Amino acid sequence: MDFELRILGSSSATPSANRHHTAQVLTIGNQLHLIDCGEGTQMQLMQYKIKHQRICNIYISHLHGDHYFGLAGLLSTMHLQGRQLPLHLFGPPGLSEILSLQFRYSGTNLSFKLIFHELDTACYKKIFEDKLITVHTIPMEHRVPTCGFIFREKPKPRPLIKEKLPPYLTPPQLVRLKWGEDIKDEQGNLILANKDVTLDPKHSRSYAYCSDSRYKPDLLPYLQNVDLLYHEATFLSDMEERANQTFHSTARQAAEMAAAAQVRHLLLGHFSVRYKDLTPLLTEAQEIFPKADLATEGSIFSVVDQHR
């Protein structure tokens, strides 16, 4: 099953000729999760041939324009193209009010059901769950209410070792084995130890999106061992004071978070327009956390479905 992140925009507050505002598409199985939706997101989706009709959920981290000014346009296009499928929208207080006002003045009555989930950006909380995944908010520290998101695959069944299975097992017993239980008799005596007839389950993958935030080590408990961590890196560390003043982070701080949380792979993004060449940001991060990459437009990061 796919677990793949596509970057649509890497720029902070103002865009530049080749850098777009923040938006990312996380594909899990055949479902697309859109994370933030800066101006021009619908054009970037076209650019990378991603069908917006496949998006099931949209998550908006905060109400700075570079993270959501493309949302009303994308929803309008979905509507004009006759979308029927309901869409779940997760965002901070105010987002629903803004969209409602825009749609009222444009006389738009959406062709699909838009289900708005207002977020409490100040807490860690499960906001979505289906058969495959859970999504939690994580509180960021920014100038307006802001949260990040953690996407986690649910635990997977343990593969059965067919040649070791006794023939007397019933279908319900097989299901219990897959989910880690031992088989016991009515008195509670062990008949069959799970570990003897099953393999460890495949790794449950995870992605943490740390949107705009000041360096915030108290996020570490949430980020422990995630496979893929996106952390904003607006500045180089020689501008740490400015980062702190504007509630942003440096590339070094992003790497320190990655190292302390023992993640597998760090992605840097949300670059200040002052950096024409992004190499110094990457170099600064890699000195602390070597498995780091730049989350630039069009790049794809997959997490492989394997045993860890």
Place this chain on the structure above:
Amino acid sequence: MDFELRILGSSSATPSANRHHTAQVLTIGNQLHLIDCGEGTQMQLMQYKIKHQRICNIYISHLHGDHYFGLAGLLSTMHLQGRQLPLHLFGPPGLSEILSLQFRYSGTNLSFKLIFHELDTACYKKIFEDKLITVHTIPMEHRVPTCGFIFREKPKPRPLIKEKLPPYLTPPQLVRLKWGEDIKDEQGNLILANKDVTLDPKHSRSYAYCSDSRYKPDLLPYLQNVDLLYHEATFLSDMEERANQTFHSTARQAAEMAAAAQVRHLLLGHFSVRYKDLTPLLTEAQEIFPKADLATEGSIFSVVDQHR
């Protein structure tokens, strides 16, 4: 002096891979007038190396997203780049409310003065005047309150024929001659006929922007003899019924307006995404009005400063 129109977007409701939402820049002298501001306008301005800090006025024709969803982003970028120059924004009721709400939630306190002029889209009315030009609204017929805009250079002074000027003329008399007056004595007797010592003034150029509208021949009195007419042409005439239902026009109807108003040059735009090749739209218009062009992304149309 420049009188030049640059097209930033030609697409109707939904954008396509190469077509952007509506926005145009009219340069008159050294002032830039931005007409409509669809999503991605700030990126298109960068694409064509147009400095947004030079924009003095922005005109929004109506509150369908494809005509204004780029506005909040553009204003934010002006703010983030420290604009000081006041900006005049002309738009329908509701626009100011929408922007205020967005800026409230983003905690934005603009670095420059944004002077909002609420338009009565139902009437022909002068909304702007400076030394060089006037701008009037023209009422469109669309699904929400919508107007077009006519930009007209003011009458220009009559060049003096120096070798024919008597030496006794005072500076105030010379000024009166430039503006078409005869020179008379205190009793009102003609001393010097204006036509004997001046040439006809240069032509005062004009541009009419007919935004989204159903075919509306009662606009003709406003459009008579304009140099450059932009008229929406969302559909080919085989879809005239659909054009009428959706309050849009066909290429043929745009050409009929141009012919009846005896304009000099017709520009077609706001093309439905169904037309991959725009040639049939141009051909249809040119059968009725030969001096027609497609207002596609990046194209420039200049009106020369000459005697007509």
